[in-house]
Amino acid sequence: AQSVTQLDSHVSVSEGTPVLLRCNYSSSYSPSLFWYVQHPNKGLQLLLKYTSAATLVKGINGFEAEFKKSETSFHLTKPSAHMSDAAEYFCVVSENDYKLSFGAGTTVTVRA
Amino acid sequence: GAVVSQHPSWVICKSGTSVKIECRSLDFQATTMFWYRQFPKQSLMLMATSNEGSKATYEQGVEKDKFLINHASLTLSTLTVTSAHPEDSSFYICSAMGALLEQYFGPGTRLTVT
Numbered sequence: 001a002q003s004v005t006q007l008d009s010h011v012s013v014s015e016g017t018p019v020l021l022r023c024n025y026s027s028s029y030s031p032s033l034f035w036y037v038q039h040p041n042k043g044l045q046l047l048l049k050y051t052s053a054a055t056l057v058k059g060i061n062g063f064e065a066e067f068k069k070s071e072t073s074f075h076l077t078k079p080s081a082h083m084s085d086a087a088e089y090f091c092v093v094s095e096n097d098y099k100l101s102f103g104a105g106t107t108v109t110v111r112a
Numbered sequence: 113g114a115v116v117s118q119h120p121s122w123v124i125c126k127s128g129t130s131v132k133i134e135c136r137s138l139d140f141q142a143t144t145m146f147w148y149r150q151f152p153k154q155s156l157m158l159m160a161t162s163n164e165g166s167k168a169t170y171e172q173g174v175e176k177d178k179f180l181i182n183h184a185s186l187t188l189s190t191l192t193v194t195s196a197h198p199e200d201s202s203f204y205i206c207s208a209m210g211a212l213l214e215q216y217f218g219p220g221t222r223l224t225v226t
Contacts, residue, residue: 043116098213
């Protein structure tokens with residue numbers, strides 16, 4: 001069985017400071033891991049995807065995530081937050097590349 | 113890029129009536145589409161997997177007679193909420209699977225049942 005735990009329900013950062021969104025996963029197999037972002041009234045957008053290649057995955061908009069098997073973690077980071085990064089972020093795990101299990105989500109607010 | 117649309121984006125219906133939600137892949141063909149439900153401030157829960165030309169596969173606990181899914185073409189899947197009740201009020205999101213097995217999500221449909 002696959003599952004995801006997002007450790008923070010809400011993260012607030014100042015513009016220009018780093019962002020860290022934490023995610024731990026549970027999977028019986030070597031999973032694929034994703035981060036999606038959901039802006040209000042917009043569809044979910046894929047930020048990045050890990051599929052057992054490089055453990056450091058670079059995504060769009062300056063985001064990256066590091067897969068750590070020993071810690072079963074897949075934390076998302078960005079070195080400098082922008083106002084447009086305010087959104088809901090979902091960590092997602094998949095064991096078979098099509099059935100996705102979503103975490104509860106982390107709301108990011110960015111202070112000017 | 114791959115675009116998925118949903119119609120309507122927002123619908124209000126009376127209790128006991130049925131409502132149909134459309135999900136379209138606009139610039140690619142999708143053999144497989146998915147329907148999710150999202151409650152306020154909560155995560156997405158997979159309701160069913162829709163395959164073109166065959167019956168949908170429903171997740172455990174999802175009533176297939178209440179949530180009718182039809183995937184009649186490679187670009188269109190529909191979800192019909194039959195005999196809707198206030199507890200069916202939710203945000204319904206579809207996704208379409210592309211050739212590389214990535215899922216592209218629609219913007220969602222907010223259903224309010226009064």
